[in-house]
Amino acid sequence: MAKNGDVQAVEPTIELRPKMTKEEPKEMKKEKTLYDLPGVGAATAEKLEAAGFVDLISIAVATPGELVEVAGVTDAAARKMIQGARSMLDMGFESGEDVLKRREQVLHITTGVKAFDEMLAGGLESGCITECYGAYGSSKTQLAHVLAVNIQLPHNKGGADGVAVYIDTEGTFRPERIIEIAKGSGLDPNKVLKNIKVARAFNSDHQMLLAERVEDLIKKQGLNVKAVIVDSLTAHFRAEFIGRGTLADRQQKLNKHMHVLAKLATLNNLVVYVTNQVMARPDVFFGDPTESIGGHIVAHNSTFRMYLRRGKKNTRVAKLVDSPNLPDSECGFVITTDGLRDI
Secondary structure, three states: OOOOOOOOOOOOOOOOOOOOOOOOOOOOOOOOOHHHOOOOOHHHHHHHHHOOOOOHHHHHOOOHHHHHHHHOOOHHHHHHHHHHHHHHHOOOOOOHHHHHHHHHHOOEEOOOOHHHHHHOOOOEEOOEEEEEEOOOOOOHHHHHHHHHHHOOOOHHHOOOOOEEEEEEOOOOOOHHHHHHHHHHOOOOHHHHHHOEEEEEOOOHHHHHHHHHHHHHHHHOOOOOEEEEEEEOOOHHHHHHOOOHHHHHHHHHHHHHHHHHHHHHHHHHOOEEEEEEOEEEOOOOOOOOOEEEOOHHHHHHHOOEEEEEEEOOOOEEEEEEEEOOOOOOEEEEEEEEOOEEEEO
16 A cells, blocks of 8 residues: 555556467468469360369379369370379378278168168168169169169268259159159159150260269259169160170270269269160070179179069069179069168
8 A cells, every 4th residue: 555645656567468279360261273273274174174173182192194184285285284283182091990980971761661771681771882783674774763863862861861863764763653652652753754864875875974074963953963873774785785805895884984974973972873785695504694784894883783583473683683782682672653662
């Protein structure tokens, strides 16, 4: 306390400011775009975007030949663009734990058959290609129609609230059948039909082009595409490439087509379902002579392979013949007006 007549000394107040830490707000990291790639200017970026290469991941997983074709750049420039995109995205190794965590986002779409879903550990898996092969009348196309409807179910009912793309190569898509299945699933038939984008492919080139255009539906039109159906995969390739002399060309073209489908499935977490034709092997005298078309190319590109055949008393049998994580098994089901059902 100051005495009377004394002047009280006032100590200067020092404002203590907290030290800046790493948690302090800092300038937001700018998201990388096509313009940040080496050798990409406005003209090149416009060509890339017009061809569907709208982000870094699409460049990173492209081949130099694809970029040379669409952007008109040299092979060396294309390789620099790809390398630059991969560096920006840090596309390196990751732990198995990270992969397991990412697989939590995988969808399983119900087939409507409990035994079928159990065989597939929940239903048709997203992020990969599922192939079904079998003779005519074995229910390959029926399953395709069911998937086009069930993909629109809510998540808690085994769907994905998504849109289906149906590439029809044999002229077997029937909206009347979609209406029946939609009613059996408790969905509005008109809304279901609107959410199925159908395209009729008239040759193998047209079929491959349609598969490439799916990316436009997702990125340019903003559609929530969660299923791509190709019925059937090999019909046009089988008709256009005749004889052993054209086998190499056919397989190379088919391989490219399936790589496009696989990339669609992986990058967009969607289901790719393809049907496949069969032939009878003349050298098999005992057992089932049925063999799928497409050889090792189709087999290696398909993550799940199922063989469909007729059973007794108008039933159908689905046999899982290849899977990276599930055992070989089979189940039976019946085709009803409402779709596929348990026996």
